[in-house]
Amino acid sequence: MSVIKNNRGEPLPAPEKKLKDRLIGFFGSVKLAVSVLTFIAVTSVLGTIIKQNASPEEYLSFYSPTILKIISFFMLDDVYHAPWFIAALILFVINLMVCTYIRFFRYPLREKKVRLPEEKALMSFNMCFKVSKDREKNALALIKKRFRRVIYEGEDGVVLEKAPYGRYGVLLIHLSIFIILIGSLIGLLWGYKGFIVLHKGEQKDMMVIRGRSPKEIPLGFAIRCKDFNVSLYPNGTPKDYVSRLEVIEKDRVLFERDVRVNSPLNHRGIHIYQSSYGASPTFVFNVDGESVSLREQDAHEDGGFIMIAMRFERAIHDFGPGVQVAFLDDGEPRTAWFLRDIPRMRQKELAGKRVILEDIKEDLWTGLEASYDPGIIFVWIGFGLMMVGLYINFFVCPGKIFIRRLPEGIIIAGVGSKHIDRFQEIFEEIKGKLYDNDTP
Amino acid sequence: MTMIHHKILGLVTILYLAIFFLHILYFAVKKEGLVRLIWVFLYITLALHTGGIIARWIDSYRIGIGHAPLSNFYESLIFFSWSISFMLVLMKKRLSYPLITMFANLISLILIGYASISSGVEKNIQPLIPALQSNWLHIHVITCFISYAAFVVSFICGLLYFFNLTGARSPSRSTLEEINYRSVMVGFPMLTAGILTGSVWAHYAWGSYWSWDPKETWSLITWIIYALFLHARFVRGWKGKRIAIISIIGFFSVIFTYFGVNFILSGLHSYAT
Ligand code: HEM
Numbered sequence: 001m002s003v004i005k006n007n008r009g010e011p012l013p014a015p016e017k018k019l020k021d022r023l024i025g026f027f028g029s030v031k032l033a034v035s036v037l038t039f040i041a042v043t044s045v046l047g048t049i050i051k052q053n054a055s056p057e058e059y060l061s062f063y064s065p066t067i068l069k070i071i072s073f074f075m076l077d078d079v080y081h082a083p084w085f086i087a088a089l090i091l092f093v094i095n096l097m098v099c100t101y102i103r104f105f106r107y108p109l110r111e112k113k114v115r116l117p118e119e120k121a122l123m124s125f126n127m128c129f130k131v132s133k134d135r136e137k138n139a140l141a142l143i144k145k146r147f148r149r150v151i152y153e154g155e156d157g158v159v160l161e162k163a164p165y166g167r168y169g170v171l172l173i174h175l176s177i178f179i180i181l182i183g184s185l186i187g188l189l190w191g192y193k194g195f196i197v198l199h200k201g202e203q204k205d206m207m208v209i210r211g212r213s214p215k216e217i218p219l220g221f222a223i224r225c226k227d228f229n230v231s232l233y234p235n236g237t238p239k240d241y242v243s244r245l246e247v248i249e250k251d252r253v254l255f256e257r258d259v260r261v262n263s264p265l266n267h268r269g270i271h272i273y274q275s276s277y278g279a280s281p282t283f284v285f286n287v288d289g290e291s292v293s294l295r296e297q298d299a300h301e302d303g304g305f306i307m308i309a310m311r312f313e314r315a316i317h318d319f320g321p322g323v324q325v326a327f328l329d330d331g332e333p334r335t336a337w338f339l340r341d342i343p344r345m346r347q348k349e350l351a352g353k354r355v356i357l358e359d360i361k362e363d364l365w366t367g368l369e370a371s372y373d374p375g376i377i378f379v380w381i382g383f384g385l386m387m388v389g390l391y392i393n394f395f396v397c398p399g400k401i402f403i404r405r406l407p408e409g410i411i412i413a414g415v416g417s418k419h420i421d422r423f424q425e426i427f428e429e430i431k432g433k434l435y436d437n438d439t440p
Numbered sequence: 441m442t443m444i445h446h447k448i449l450g451l452v453t454i455l456y457l458a459i460f461f462l463h464i465l466y467f468a469v470k471k472e473g474l475v476r477l478i479w480v481f482l483y484i485t486l487a488l489h490t491g492g493i494i495a496r497w498i499d500s501y502r503i504g505i506g507h508a509p510l511s512n513f514y515e516s517l518i519f520f521s522w523s524i525s526f527m528l529v530l531m532k533k534r535l536s537y538p539l540i541t542m543f544a545n546l547i548s549l550i551l552i553g554y555a556s557i558s559s560g561v562e563k564n565i566q567p568l569i570p571a572l573q574s575n576w577l578h579i580h581v582i583t584c585f586i587s588y589a590a591f592v593v594s595f596i597c598g599l600l601y602f603f604n605l606t607g608a609r610s611p612s613r614s615t616l617e618e619i620n621y622r623s624v625m626v627g628f629p630m631l632t633a634g635i636l637t638g639s640v641w642a643h644y645a646w647g648s649y650w651s652w653d654p655k656e657t658w659s660l661i662t663w664i665i666y667a668l669f670l671h672a673r674f675v676r677g678w679k680g681k682r683i684a685i686i687s688i689i690g691f692f693s694v695i696f697t698y699f700g701v702n703f704i705l706s707g708l709h710s711y712a713t
Contacts, residue, residue, distance in 0.1 A: 030675045034668060041664040048654040048701070080652045184650070193647065233505060233567040240570055261570035262645045273647040274570075369647045379649060383636045390629040421618075 166398025183378025
């Protein structure tokens with residue numbers, strides 16, 4: 001850098017840059033982008049090496065207490081939600097915004113006025129050639145096929161342009177990152193996720209939000225599981241599971257739909273996914289001639305008599321399914337096993353009552369995930385824009401062609417404004433064609 | 441049960457080995473005719489490789505669990521090596537240097553050889569679990585592996601540049617740089633497409649488009665490394681060794697995304713092992 005000197009030869013103090021410009025310079029620099037991105041990449045690696053969100057006991061089985069202290073101090077057990085990680089993301093967004101602002105909005109992309117350079121200037125372009133006058137029409141027609149935009153036309157010649165939007169690819173890419181991050185922020189702030197467990201025939205209008213203290217929140221409508229089916233491959237692995245759901249509002253069925261893995265239902269912005277399934281047993285007892293159906297952990301009370309279906313086992317040794325029942329015998333808690341497939345073990349006297357296990361029915365339940373994410377639309381738009389931007393940036397090849405009329409013919413010169421080497425190939429191709437035509 | 445596709449792919453493995461020896465022979469005797477022979481072999485191998493994949497696809501329908509062969513680890517290895525050969529043929533005009541084709545071919549050989557020899561890789565056609573039954577799976581896998589193949593080419597150029605492996609009939613250093621950035625120009629958009637389609641798929645299958653699962657995170661890390669490559673190259677004007685080093689680091693990240701995550705870390709994608 002040269003130092004400005006006054007007329008006595010002493011260096012002048014450098015003109016004080018305005019604070020605003022210095023800030024913009026810092027936050028918009030690509031150097032900062034490189035540092036922040038490197039930081040995000042390296043810390044993301046940590047997040048994949050150190051197990052995330054595990055319990056202290058689990059960490060202690062891997063690490064010494066001192067290391068665990070370091071891990072929890074820096075929140076390395078939850079890297080992607082740690083304040084410093086979020087701060088890096090925010091710095092990244094600021095960087096991206098400022099950089100986009102100075103690159104694209106402070107300095108306009110397109111020159112205001114295009115002029116046709118003189119012959120001498122055109123001759124010095126490294127892509128240029130001349131053809132005779134009678135070929136002019138032919139040449140123009142050929143070039144116009146690829147260079148459609150006319151940006152200057154006069155007595156002395158024309159300037160044609162190809163894919164002027166080519167330089168907007170970068171802008172689209174960077175804007176799309178911004179849009180995606182905004183979308184995910186919206187999702188983080190206003191979105192929520194929960195689950196719903198439905199037995200066949202059951203109807204619910206609440207979902208459960210996971211967490212230390214799970215809570216139920218209203219869906220805004222009700223869903224009923226009309227049917228649920230699992231199909232298996234011959235080797236027993238699941239092939240498909242499908243819940244037939246009815247969406248109900250104000251006691252009216254709006255519509256019904258099959259929800260399967262990879263094919264969620266969307267209603268009022270809430271996506272409902274097929275996530276898991278299971279079977280839960282219902283025990284049909286006969287207590288002194290009265291039929292009693294219990295699920296696991298359900299209790300049956302009748303006067304002083306109380307019995308609870310405690311535990312279900314699908315197979316007790318080879319004897320088939322059974323249930324353990326707890327009851328009070330003279331105030332003393334006792335337990336007894338009932339086995340469905342062994343007649344001798346199906347009936348017992350419990351506290352003076354005759355109890356028979358008539359059947360164990362297993363009904364399937366479907367486990368549904370529900371999520372509400374108002375930001376998702378931005379994420380999708382961002383994805384689309386990013387792909388368009390990448391395509392434009394890497395595969396579109398913008399440039400200009402200058403054609404000047406001379407007394408003896410025309411001179412054709414080209415400049416690519418990105419992917420110069422590919423532009424040159426296009427130019428050579430045109431040149432090749434015109435030369436062939438030119439010399440019979 | 442040996443099926444036709446196993447036979448074809450076995451033959452393809454042998455052909456990759458043969459091509460590798462042809463390269464060695466070329467470097468020993470330096471006969472230009474051998475380069476043409478290498479390319480003939482490469483075309484035949486790619487055709488058979490394609491045929492093998494299609495045969496496996498057809499076989500999967502024959503046994504009643506029909507799906508495109510892009511779902512388990514074995515199939516991904518086969519497809520990865522296919523993508524590398526495909527990339528070679530696609531960019532033949534630029535890549536026609538024995539040194540480059542030899543390394544690319546060697547990587548194909550290692551991948552397909554590992555797939556067919558290792559006992560830890562399930563080779564039979566497996567039914568698709570419900571989460572994998574999605575059309576997004578196909579574009580996700582195809583875009584990811586095309587990008588990986590492009591990064592293989594970039595890696596080879598970086599490697600040759602870094603160790604200054606230039607000799608007779610091998611690319612000049614500036615050609616290496618040019619091929620390197622051209623392959624990143626193919627790889628980066630493809631990797632982006634791979635990550636984005638994976639994300640859309642995760643949204644439909646699991647209800648969240650990003651969950652910081654190790655494989656996702658590693659693909660993001662890889663993506664950032666190649667974004668750094670582009671900015672270093674085009675904005676800050678880096679050249680030469682530094683760019684070569686970024687492409688080598690980038691490739692290690694690709695390898696870790698593909699293998700390391702499956703073997704060392706676990707997560708949503710662990711079914712792919
Ligand atoms: C992960 C995030 C980013 C991605 C994926 C990305 C992607 C890209 C791509 C693909 C290019 C085009 C390279 C070329 O072909 O010339 C580019 C150029 C550029 N990027 Fe980024 N970028 C990211 C972040 C940033 C950030 C944070 C800044 C802010 C400093 C930035 C500043 C630039 C600049 C100044 C250019 C050159 C624009 C031009 O050619 O005029 N990028 N970026």
